[in-house]
Amino acid sequence: MTQLRIEGEVSTPQAFSFSDLTRLPGQIADVGQFIPGRDGGGVRLRSLLERVSPADSARYMTLESSDGKFSASLPITAVQDAIVAYRLGDAPLPTKKGGPFRFFIPNVEECAVGEVDACANVKFLGRLHLSHEPGRDVRPTSPVSHQAHHEQPGHEHLPKD
Template sequence: MKQGIIVVGEERSRDAMVSAVEAMGEGTRMAILDGQPTLEYALNHLHSAGVDRIALVPFILGSDETFDVKLQEEIKTAESVKNEVDLAISSPLCPDHRIAGILADRAAQTFSKLDGMAGVPILRIGGKRQADLTYQDLCDLPGQIDDVGTEVPGRHGEAIRIRHLLDPELVPSQPKEVVFHACDDEFSARVPFEMARDKGLFLYRIEGEPLPVNQGGPLRLLIPGIDDHCSNVKHVFRIQLI
């Protein structure tokens, strides 16, 4: 028994559907109602690959009678292959509580950008003196890593090397540690200064947008090669050089 998925939508949703299908990987195909590729083509493609159970997933955000009629018509035109596989239609994307989470993430990212435009800091650095950095300040600094996965396998997003945040005017004469404080100030991690300077990264952006809170934003400390609670601190908003 081999399963496959066909994401079905309209021409206006093509670009978003392409991205979704690519992310879902092998065994997933796309079909455009009243367009190309047709549902019949997608069904035949999966069937020829040995798939015998297929889920049709409507790429719409709610019930749509016109869409449903078009989909049933497309299914009828593919009657020959339809009889060779087990076929079922899923519910549309909404209502689904996970959509609310995505919307909340997008709103939080937008507010972070507005904060950056308004000069609201997302990081405070304390040492010989204090410095506040906004999201835009981080974007403008050198030491950017476009794909943090090259440094920390399995992680996604864009990061900055912490050493580029350590202005000599901030660093004490003989620094021993960097203390990373989470936003609720109930958790902090102490990291040897040399380790933080030489290896430390701040993950702060994903696909050009601020790192969502549910992924550790605004800043997430990562230290490649170190596997303990001090090497992965979420929601960092303040660091101390001591």
């Protein structure tokens, strides 16, 4: 069973399955109302954080893909309105949509433009790690590295539906 793990500087590290996520408060029926061109349902990040009780010292969140190859580290304060998409209809979010879990931050800058950019909308999300310092961040930092990253198999920009 695929699970989304939240660990690090938290009181209660947890792993959430699809069915666990369906039972949380803060459900979003259609992520497209916040992220134009996207579809599926999700849950607000703050609902997940309430379950794990971040330590006061936790200032950063590192988002890691399930294969561990991609990660982005962001200030927790900058992603308070984020959504974890996990379903399409009543089924898990398919891989072709970035599932089984995908991180979405409403109203972000284009990739390689700011600290919180569209490349932090991590596909194939497997783990959130909270810490007092920034964690591993492999997001592209220039237009050339951004293009090269998205030319790799599995890292293409997903089409907006």
